[in-house]
Amino acid sequence: MFIDTHCHLFYPNFNGEVPEIINRAIEAGVEYIIVPSTNLASCRQAIDLANQYDGVYAAIGIHPHDTSEWDNSIIDSLDKLSKEKKIVAIGEIGLDYYYDFSPREKQIEAFEQQLELAIALGLPAIIHNREANQDTMEIVRKYSLQGLKAQFHCYAGTVDEAKELISLGHYISFTGNVTFKNTDDIRKKLFEIGTKNLLLETDAPFMAPEPFRGKRNEPSYLKITAERIAELFNITLKELSRVTNNNVYKLFKVGKQTETSFTYELKGNLYINITNRCDSNCVFCGRKDEPIISGYNLKMNEEDEPPAHVYINEIGDPKKYKEIVFCGYGEPTIRWEVVKQIAYYIKENGGTTRLNTNGHGNIINKRDITTELKDLIDIVSISLNSSDANQYSKLMNVSKEYHSEMLKFASGAKKYSQVIMTVVGLENVNIEAARKLVEEEIGAEFYVRNYFE
Ligand code: SF4
Structure with a gap:
């Protein structure tokens, strides 16, 4: 239309x-x-x-x-x-x-x-x-x-x-x-x-x-x-x-407002809109203003967050997609149990899973969840944002300790999944220092991205 x-x-x-x-x-x-x-x-x-x-x-x-x-x-x-x-x-x-x-x-x-x-x-x-x-x-x-x-x-x-x-x-x-x-x-x-x-x-x-x-x-x-x-x-x-x-x-105001999408397809991947909630408040995050991606409306209140079976029904055959990505405009590990149920279904049915996360899953769930990635999550993409804990804290509006916790999460995740760490190409972010930290200290892959990539 x-x-x-x-x-x-x-x-x-x-x-x-x-x-x-x-x-x-x-x-x-x-x-x-x-x-x-x-x-x-x-x-x-x-x-x-x-x-x-x-x-x-x-x-x-x-x-x-x-x-x-x-x-x-x-x-x-x-x-x-x-x-x-x-x-x-x-x-x-x-x-x-x-x-x-x-x-x-x-x-x-x-x-x-x-x-x-x-x-x-x-x-x-x-x-x-x-x-x-x-x-x-x-x-x-x-x-x-x-x-x-x-x-x-x-x-x-x-x-x-x-x-x-x-x-x-x-x-x-x-x-x-x-x-x-x-x-x-x-x-x-x-x-x-x-x-x-x-x-x-x-x-x-x-x-x-x-x-x-x-x-x-x-x-x-x-x-x-x-x-x-x-x-x-x-x-x-x-x-x-x-x-x-x-x-x-x-x-x-002509036509219809698009309804919230719980899953949405882009470039051969299926994205799982798990939550709009997040424990951080990044300066570059658009989730509170306009959570819309390629015309998909991702706005979701906590009380409207669907259970795992709703996502599973929408996924159908996971092999149809290159990757099934836990993403959305929020931090997926806030709903870690739901993510695991969906990931289990995807892996049982031959699909590939990716978790896009800020790496605060251990703090959010008050335990080390990286061991639970095993056989469920193929790729973990973590927002490093900065190699500098002070800058990280300012960019994400979290305390400085979150930086080391995020790095610990990355090292833990590496034992079970392919780990990619990303920074948004912002002015003042030292890309080379971030690359060095990721490649030489964590031993993960490094990627500079646009926000919400
Ligand atoms: S971690 Fe992601 S979802 Fe959370 S505030 Fe930052 S950019 Fe937004």
């Missing part, structure tokens, strides 16, 4: 064909369509379409091309329209210095006032930027401090700007232009930006993907663009759909 976050379904070249276009979209798996407006007349049309079709939602706003007559009364009109049902955003708004159809000062005035309205209404904005990067970024930086959240549609900025926007909680989308033969530069940019805050859009009736380039675009063609993006990232369409739909829900 896909969501077209940007389709001007009210354009005259769709007239009389909207029911068929929506049917074709549904057949192609496009379940929801967001219709951004460009002026007050199209705001009304977008709202009417949203009222007529279940899967259609409206965004209201004045496009920079239409801001030459901008005056404050337009904000009042938009404010009144925002009370209608199924309004999910203020847009399409922004700056267009390529065509300059409206004077730039009028574009800026309209853009800023509409962003203020979006913030006041608690709605996201849908932003158009063409050859106006600098002003767009300055304005967005200012309003982000006031809580603005936005989609940057048909993204035209740089990779660095995209990364900054994502760090501010905004979202990026590309159109059918990612499928064109001569747009390697756009695909490269998309690849460097990544899928974390990606949305899908057609911008129909414009920007039709290959092989329809130059013809009228429509929401059913979103699947073509999605296939090209999935291919670029070497992920399945299912994964792209899960990630982007989750992002649409977070930004626009």
Whole structure:
């Protein structure tokens, strides 16, 4: 299932064909369509379409091309329209210095006032930027401090700007232009930006993907663009759909919130989401903010933690996976007895097990649990984080003694399992000292990783 976050379904070249276009979209798996407006007349049309079709939602706003007559009364009109049902955003708004159809000062005035309205209404904005990067970024930086959240549609900025926007909680989308033969530069940019805050859009009736380039675009063609993006990232369409739909829900509240996954598949491995609890509180840990990985929602309260048989049912034949990894956004050894029951099932049925841990299992369980790894856990991956006990203590918010306990755990685990020790590549962490400690003193394998790898 896909969501077209940007389709001007009210354009005259769709007239009389909207029911068929929506049917074709549904057949192609496009379940929801967001219709951004460009002026007050199209705001009304977008709202009417949203009222007529279940899967259609409206965004209201004045496009920079239409801001030459901008005056404050337009904000009042938009404010009144925002009370209608199924309004999910203020847009399409922004700056267009390529065509300059409206004077730039009028574009800026309209853009800023509409962003203020979006913030006041608690709605996201849908932003158009063409050859106006600098002003767009300055304005967005200012309003982000006031809580603005936005989609940057048909993204035209740089990779660095995209990364900054994502760090501010905004979202990026590309159109059918990612499928064109001569747009390697756009695909490269998309690849460097990544899928974390990606949305899908057609911008129909414009920007039709290959092989329809130059013809009228429509929401059913979103699947073509999605296939090209999935291919670029070497992920399945299912994964792209899960990630982007989750992002649409977070930004626009359209679609469905993904339910908690107790097990989740990634790159041939099956991950076991055992708990969100942890005895540490690492500075780089995202479990309390947003425990979502590749569109899988891992959020779990202690009272909702399932028993072993729930995981075992979901695993089925463990031989289907390269590894079955006890992981999640928390410390698995907090539920050590459950981990052992599941691991026993996996090993009995020919699977491979890996435990991703902070190495505090002995402290947590108040006994040496490393002997219990025997014949149950094939690989133990331990977060070393730092070779320096003081730094370790600060990074993880634990007392310094945890560092030596973790090292003891690693040495104990080595007797029964393959041990890999990792550090997150953070500034100030002495990677070479960590490597030396792991390879020369513990005799384990060493790996520098991204968080949650
Ligand atoms: S040990 Fe892992 S789960 Fe626990 S706080 Fe640190 S990063 Fe998060």
